[in-house]
Every structure is written in C-alpha cells, then in structure tokens.
Amino acid sequence: MSSVREEGKDRIIFVTKEDHASPSSAELVEEDPNDPYEERGLILPSGEINWNCPCLGGMASGPCGTEFKDAFSCFHYSKEEVKGSDCLENFRAMQECMQRYPELYPQEDEKEQQQQQSSETKPTSQDSAETSGANSSATKEDSDTTKPNTDDSVES
Amino acid sequence: MLKCRTVWRTLAPLARTSSTVCRQNARRAGLNNGRLPACVPAAHMSTAPAGGGRENQLYVLLVGATCVGGAIYAYRTVKGDSQRYQDRIDEISSRPLKTFTEEPATPTQSEPPAAPSPAEPSPPAPDAEILAPIETADLPSADEPAVEASPQEAAEPAAALIVEEEPPAAEPAEARPGVVAEGHIQGYLVTLVTTILPEPSPPSEPTPAELTEPVADSESPAAESAAAAKPAEPQLEAVTESGDASPASHKVSSHTPYLLIGGGTASFAAARSIRARDPGARVLIVTDELVPPYMRPPLSKELWFSDDPSVTETLRFKQWNGKERSIYFQPPSFYINAEELGSAENGGVAVLTGKKVVHMDVRGNKIKLDDDTEISYDKCLIATGGVPRNLQVIERAGEEVMKRTTLFRKVEDFKSLDKVSRNVKSITIIGGGFLGSELACALGRRSTESDLEVIQMYPEKGNMGKVLPEYLSNWTTEKVKKEGVKIISEALVKSVVSKDDKLEIQLKDGRLVKTDHIVAAVGLEPNVDLAKSAGLEVDSDFGGFRVNAELQARSNIWVAGDAACFYDIRLGRRRVEHHDHAVVSGRLAGENMTGANKPYWHQSMFWSDLGPDVGYEAIGIVDSSLPTVGVFAKATAKDTPKAATEESGTGIRSESETEHTASSPVASSAPSPTGVQHKDEYGKGVIFYLRDKVVVGIILWNVFNRMPIARKIIKDGEEHADLNEVAKLFNIHDD
Numbered sequence A: 001m002s003s004v005r006e007e008g009k010d011r012i013i014f015v016t017k018e019d020h021a022s023p024s025s026a027e028l029v030e031e032d033p034n035d036p037y038e039e040r041g042l043i044l045p046s047g048e049i050n051w052n053c054p055c056l057g058g059m060a061s062g063p064c065g066t067e068f069k070d071a072f073s074c075f076h077y078s079k080e081e082v083k084g085s086d087c088l089e090n091f092r093a094m095q096e097c098m099q100r101y102p103e104l105y106p107q108e109d110e111k112e113q114q115q116q117q118s119s120e121t122k123p124t125s126q127d128s129a130e131t132s133g134a135n136s137s138a139t140k141e142d143s144d145t146t147k148p149n150t151d152d153s154v155e156s
Numbered sequence B: 001m002l003k004c005r006t007v008w009r010t011l012a013p014l015a016r017t018s019s020t021v022c023r024q025n026a027r028r029a030g031l032n033n034g035r036l037p038a039c040v041p042a043a044h045m046s047t048a049p050a051g052g053g054r055e056n057q058l059y060v061l062l063v064g065a066t067c068v069g070g071a072i073y074a075y076r077t078v079k080g081d082s083q084r085y086q087d088r089i090d091e092i093s094s095r096p097l098k099t100f101t102e103e104p105a106t107p108t109q110s111e112p113p114a115a116p117s118p119a120e121p122s123p124p125a126p127d128a129e130i131l132a133p134i135e136t137a138d139l140p141s142a143d144e145p146a147v148e149a150s151p152q153e154a155a156e157p158a159a160a161l162i163v164e165e166e167p168p169a170a171e172p173a174e175a176r177p178g179v180v181a182e183g184h185i186q187g188y189l190v191t192l193v194t195t196i197l198p199e200p201s202p203p204s205e206p207t208p209a210e211l212t213e214p215v216a217d218s219e220s221p222a223a224e225s226a227a228a229a230k231p232a233e234p235q236l237e238a239v240t241e242s243g244d245a246s247p248a249s250h251k252v253s254s255h256t257p258y259l260l261i262g263g264g265t266a267s268f269a270a271a272r273s274i275r276a277r278d279p280g281a282r283v284l285i286v287t288d289e290l291v292p293p294y295m296r297p298p299l300s301k302e303l304w305f306s307d308d309p310s311v312t313e314t315l316r317f318k319q320w321n322g323k324e325r326s327i328y329f330q331p332p333s334f335y336i337n338a339e340e341l342g343s344a345e346n347g348g349v350a351v352l353t354g355k356k357v358v359h360m361d362v363r364g365n366k367i368k369l370d371d372d373t374e375i376s377y378d379k380c381l382i383a384t385g386g387v388p389r390n391l392q393v394i395e396r397a398g399e400e401v402m403k404r405t406t407l408f409r410k411v412e413d414f415k416s417l418d419k420v421s422r423n424v425k426s427i428t429i430i431g432g433g434f435l436g437s438e439l440a441c442a443l444g445r446r447s448t449e450s451d452l453e454v455i456q457m458y459p460e461k462g463n464m465g466k467v468l469p470e471y472l473s474n475w476t477t478e479k480v481k482k483e484g485v486k487i488i489s490e491a492l493v494k495s496v497v498s499k500d501d502k503l504e505i506q507l508k509d510g511r512l513v514k515t516d517h518i519v520a521a522v523g524l525e526p527n528v529d530l531a532k533s534a535g536l537e538v539d540s541d542f543g544g545f546r547v548n549a550e551l552q553a554r555s556n557i558w559v560a561g562d563a564a565c566f567y568d569i570r571l572g573r574r575r576v577e578h579h580d581h582a583v584v585s586g587r588l589a590g591e592n593m594t595g596a597n598k599p600y601w602h603q604s605m606f607w608s609d610l611g612p613d614v615g616y617e618a619i620g621i622v623d624s625s626l627p628t629v630g631v632f633a634k635a636t637a638k639d640t641p642k643a644a645t646e647e648s649g650t651g652i653r654s655e656s657e658t659e660h661t662a663s664s665p666v667a668s669s670a671p672s673p674t675g676v677q678h679k680d681e682y683g684k685g686v687i688f689y690l691r692d693k694v695v696v697g698i699i700l701w702n703v704f705n706r707m708p709i710a711r712k713i714i715k716d717g718e719e720h721a722d723l724n725e726v727a728k729l730f731n732i733h734d735d
Helices: A065-077 A085-099 A107-116 A128-135 B002-034 B053-094 B098-102 B105-110 B126-136 B145-149 B155-164 B167-174 B180-196 B213-217 B222-228 B232-242 B265-277 B411-423 B434-449 B470-482 B530-534 B579-593 B641-648 B657-668 B707-716 B723-728
Strands: A003-007 A010-014 B254-261 B282-286 B316-318 B324-326 B348-352 B357-361 B366-369 B374-382 B386-388 B405-407 B426-430 B453-457 B485-488 B493-499 B502-507 B512-515 B517-520 B524-526 B552-554 B557-559 B564-568 B572-574 B605-610 B614-620 B628-633 B684-691 B694-701
Touching (some): A010 B723, B254 B265, B265 B282, B265 B374, B265 B579, B282 B374, B411 B434, B426 B434, B426 B512, B434 B453, B470 B485, B502 B517, B579 B605, B694 B707
Parallel strands (some): A010 B628, B254 B282, B254 B374, B282 B348, B374 B557, B405 B517, B426 B453, B426 B517
Antiparallel strands (some): A003 A010, B386 B524, B493 B502, B552 B557, B628 B684
C-alpha cells in the first residue's frame, strides 16, 4: 500500500513492489529517429560512421586516428564475402602506426579485446567494454568515455 | 619579332583609321584646293570636319602628330623594357644557384596541407599560365623563345598568381621537388613576366610558393622555437630578404587553426571531437597548469580510496572492473609538440603547459601569453574553468591562516592535502556541497585508520542542503557522520585566527572550533579574466561567459565547461559545474567548431557517492528550493552503491575490504539519534524536481542504470499528473 506524506513543499511517496506492479500510465513523447540534435551511436542514420561516438574512445582522434579511420571505413563499406578482406593494407598500416605508440595502444590488451568483441570494431577497438556498455543503458557512460569507470586503462 | 607583330596588331587599327583619315583628308584637301567652290556633297566622312581646308590641315597635323607620337612611345617602351629585362637577367645570373636546390624541401612540406587558394593553381601548372599573359597582355615584352610555344590561356588567375609571386620569391614558387633545372627556367620566365608588367606591384611580401600555406603552416615558426625550424625555412627567409625588403617582424606570431584556452576536461573533450570530425586537424591547447589534461572527480573520490601508497605520484586509481587507469585522459605520447604542430602530416593535439593567456584580441583573432608570445587562431574555445572561492574571513586572516588553508581544485591540491592529512591531527572542511561532503567522507575514512579528526561545517541544516530536499539531506548527514565525520551544521564563520600553531574558528553563534588545517570548499568562481580584453559578455546571474545555445560567444569563439553560461533550450539559461557537463559541452563545442551547429540538447548528468551507503545520480536542475516529489521503495541490503558496482559493473565506487563486512548491517536499519521514523525508508527511490509542474530535474537515489529514462523525461518536458506513474518507469524495486 503506498503512503503519501507532505513535508512542506516536498511530497514523499512510499511504494511497495505491488504498487508498482501495474504498468505505468505515464505518457512519453515518441522519439524521432531522425532528430538532428540527438546524440548518435556508432552508425549515423545515413549509414556513415560517427567518428565522434564516445564508444570509439579516442581511436579516431589519436596519432593513429587517420589510419584507424581509413581502415575502419574500408571495413564498413566493404562488400566482400569476408567483410574487410579487401582492407588488409589499411589494417596493416594502422597496426604499424599503433605499434609506434605502445603506451596508447597496448598490444597485449588488443588480443583480449578481440575475443570479447562482437561488434564491427573487432580488429581495431580496444574499448570493447565501452562499446558494449555504450549500447546498453549504462549509467556512467552516459555522455562520455572519459569518466573513470568506463575506460580501460588507456584510451586511445 | 613577335613583339612587333603584337605591337603592330594593336597599332594597326589605329594606324589604319588614321591613315585613312589622312589619305582622305589629303585627297579632299587636294580636291578642295583644286576646286574650291565645288560644293561639298552630302557624303561627308564622319571623321572629317565639315569645313574649310584650313581645318582639314590642322586635323591632318593632329593625326599625324599622334601617329608619330604613338610610334615614338612604342619604340621607347620596347627599348626600355628590353633594357630592364637585360638588367634583370644579369642580376639573376649573378645570384647563386643554390636557392633553387633548397626549394624542394619546402614544397613537399607545404604541399600536403594544401589549402585551395583562389589565386593559386597548383605550382606545376603555372608554367603555361605564366607564359600566357605575355601574349594576351599585348605588351611589349622581352623576347623569349620558349614563350612562343606556350598555349594561350586565361590570363587572369595566372596574372594574379604572378603579381603575388614577386621575382625573388617567384623562383621558389616554380621549383618542383627534384626538378631543379626546370625551376631555373621557370624562374626566369616569371621574372620576365614581372618585368613586363607595367607595374610590378611593389612586392612587399616576397613569400614563397604556397602563399596561403604558410598561414596554416607557420604554426611552428620562429616564435615557438627557432631551433626547431626546418632547414628550408631559414633559407627561404634568406631568399626573401635578399629580394625585396619585406618588413620582417621581430616577434613572429604563430598560428593555429584551432586554439583551446584551458587544459581541462571540456578542452580535452573538444580536442577529441575536433580531431574526430576534421581529419588532420591541428589543435593547440594552452593551459596554465603544468600537466596535460586530466579528470577531476577522482581527486576527491577514488584517489583517496586507493591502497597504493605512491598514489600521489602515480595518480592512478582502480575502476569498477578492477583495471587501473590514470587520471590523465591520455599519456604524454598522445600529444605532439607545439613546435611540430604545423608540420605534422595528419595534424594532432599539442598542449602548451605553464602558459597563461593574458590578452585576447577578438578583432585580430589572436591571443597573447604571459611570455608575450602571440598566437593567432581561426577558431577558439575558451574553457578556462574556474578558481575555488575563498571565505573573506580567511582571506583577511593573514598569512598564518592562509598557509594552513587548502582551496581544493587541482592535482597539486590533492597532493598537498594528502600530505597534510597524514601529518596533522585535525582537519576542518568548510562547505557542505559536493566537494566538501566528498572530501569529508574521504578524509573520514582515513580517520578510522589514524587518529585524524575530521570536522565538516556549513551554514545549511544538512549535507547537500542546497541540492537535496530537507528530509533527504538530513538522512544523508547521518550517513556522513557514520563515515567518521564530525558535523557542525548551521555554522557561519565569523573569524579565523592562528593561535599557538593551531587555527581557531569562531562561529557567529559563539561556538569555537580548534583545528590544524582548513579545507575551503565554498564554491567556484568562473574564470572570466579574458572577458575584458576580448569584449565578451559575462552573465550577471550565473557568472561565466554568456553564450548561446550552440555555446558560441562570437562567431568564431566558443565557451564550454564550468565557465560557460549557456542557453539550455529545454531548461533555460544556466551554468553547470559538473564533470559530465564539461565533457558534453566540450564535445558539443568541438562539433560546432567543425561546423555542426547543434544546440545543447543531450542533458548532462552528475553523480556523487557519500560512503558505501549513499550514492546517487542526478540530471537536470536539482535545486532544493524547488518543490519535489520523492518516490521510495523500502531499501534492502542490496541497494547500495557497492552492490550496484558488483552487479551492473557501472558504478565507480571502490570499496576497501573493511567495508565489505561493515556495510550490510548498516544499510537496512540505522538507529537514528534524531528518532525520525522514516529513517530507513529512503533506501532507494526517485526524486522529481518540479518547476511549473514540469519535471526539470531527477535524482536517482541508490538506483542505477536508469539514467536514460530520466533523461527522456526531462527532454519531453511534459506535465505529468501523477508522478507515481512516472516513477513506475524506473522499476525501482528491481535490482
């Protein structure tokens, strides 16, 4: 049984599980999938890659950002049967670049991440936890990956 | 030979007309002379004046004189030009050839960041185009065999090109990498052309080839570090100097396309956003701190809970997943040197530490640093954050008091407070807001291990008194007390004196508090030092730079983070001092700096943990003066930040081993000294803040992973009749 109490301008309601068992009658405004103001995920409605997606961490903006973008774009638009098989050169270049910055792109983590990864960013992203986390409604990841809890030890 | 032809072509029509006139006049004159009285028939020549022979004669004289004059002028010009040309050629041949060989270096470096310039087709092209004007200009020019072969092309762009590239500099313009010989010839040709043009525009800027390039490139220039300048540059400068006298500035100003003032969270988020959206962007961050950008929340939370004794050096903390990370957003290798920014092939982010921006020239699009360096920009972000406020009574209290007071904001403040906390017996925190409460809890935890006394005093009735509704604030205060903090509420500081190596805080109600060290957490003063020189508007209600919904102060100046008083299209004008806002606004500013034109729409959130039992996340306007509706469920031991961490893996709370056992009994029933019966009923729930019946703020109290729903409700901005129904959306009873 829910109880209500007023303390001045503040109202306090206590509810039991049963009170909240029935579905809510509150109406929410329908979402516009093409709302230009909304924050977007990894892939924009137009099909393009959103390089500014928090899920990418700093991959697209770091010293190897250009190589990453080339490789990932190639992969994204690849129409091969084995997607990305025509992009080996790009990935090689990217890997080469990343090896030059071991601090930013720790090599041992990449292998781990690759196994965990199930999304498109498989060969490249280190931020697997973020990517999968970003897709769910994880609280702290709301706006950014630079919050302490959502990042792996090093962002790139 | 060609010249003659062209000259003739020009003069021919003129000559023809005049000769016709002459002849006709002569004829007429002759005729008329012979037959004076013969009436002149109607068929007059249009050019011949009707009239007598004398006028005709005059006319003949005039025309004749003109012809002769024209011929003389033409002759003189040709002679003069060829003389000038000869002189030029002599001068050039006397110049050392080595200037050509230096050239290849520059074009390669400046070519990659090629920005299309209206006056400039790519360097190799000019060959043909330069030659063209020779023909089409129809001017007598020095002869040059090669000229004939060239096709006739539109002269304008080329002419403009030529005008720009003055003789001495012109040579470099042509030299393509490795093609030295050809450059040589091209050089001559260009010189030739410039000689020809009646008025070689006084070359005040003998700048090298890609004239527009240096604007972007000279990032690196002498200003920052002459030593680091590429080998080609000094050569170029030598060339240009030997050529025309260009007023070389003593203080060479550098330039960056994107300038970010301030090196905090907002600035870093903007840098990342710019780099993601503008490939190869060059971003320069200028900060007066001595370290690269870092995140602030751990300074008052996780870093205090770390087991590592060297944490003040490493500045590393443990995240939810057990993995450690540094407070620095990126390690130093991520950034490039400011000197190299101009030449970096794919651009990058450079951080200039230890430099304060003292003056901003909005009209000239440049700033001045405290070491007198000037940096010009295309687009600028002001993310200067703020400076901790201090109590006036402390400021006036003198040196002895000030040196025992910490204004907590930066890394060094954390380091010094950590040290202090290990060496003193008593610390007093003045301020009951986020920072004060978090530090109190952090230090309170330390106090259990040592005999440190931690006191927190504030004017409100309870912790977070300005944020939480009273009943919740009181509940929170009890929890903070459990963390080992001595709370002195409704405390207004009257004076602070230093006595016998201790500080004595006198309160207005007569209470006296003796302590060793004070931490003042009484708010943040937004840093608007640049407003004056930049002529930017400062908001009188909220402080900070006033910007529009797109975070713009001026057309090429944006402001983000703590210093921005922006227009939130849903919630109205506000200024927010939270980490997530810095990230969101920084990122938005970066997007807008690269052309997005998006307003502030994605609502930022904030969070706070006060010990193991109290954790909440909030979004929107959360002001305790607003009417609130709180919907609570009975708390179980599971509804704590700690439990949330382990389960969902999203919390940032880190717990030490000792807490694990301590938390369970505490959460469910906390005997309260004040005897409020609802004590344990605020275990978890949702609190709605209303303004004109619309929900403008939501706190998720010990309820996690529901922020998107909260965000949606705020975004909708609807009037809900029954907020209990809205609360159902959060499933607060579920884990």
